[in-house]
Amino acid sequence: MAFAPFPNELGTRVYNEICQSCWKEWLQKQNQLINHFGLDVSSPDSHDFLFDNLKIFLFNEGVELTQIDTSKEGSVNW
Incomplete structure (x- = not known):
């Protein structure tokens, strides 16, 4: 990485x-x-939501990672 992504x-x-x-x-x-x-x-x-998810994704710490249910992909009705 060339620089810190957040200040x-x-x-x-x-x-x-x-x-x-x-x-x-x-x-x-x-x-x-x-x-x-x-x-x-x-x-x-x-x-805050993204930072919490980043911490668990990259460092395996913090709140439980929000899971995205992809089983219904393409089945959204508007």
Whole structure:
């Protein structure tokens, strides 16, 4: 990684401990979470939700990772 992804302690930890490949995997998971839950990325609540999921995804600590049920893929009725 060329720089810390966030200007906080978590960003520094990610920079120091996470490889580029793992970071790319997280970015894919983050996009899934944003799309699945329709998150407003400008909302502080969404930031907290994503940070909590990042901690469990990359460091296996914190709250339980939110699971996305993909069994109903393509079956959403509007």
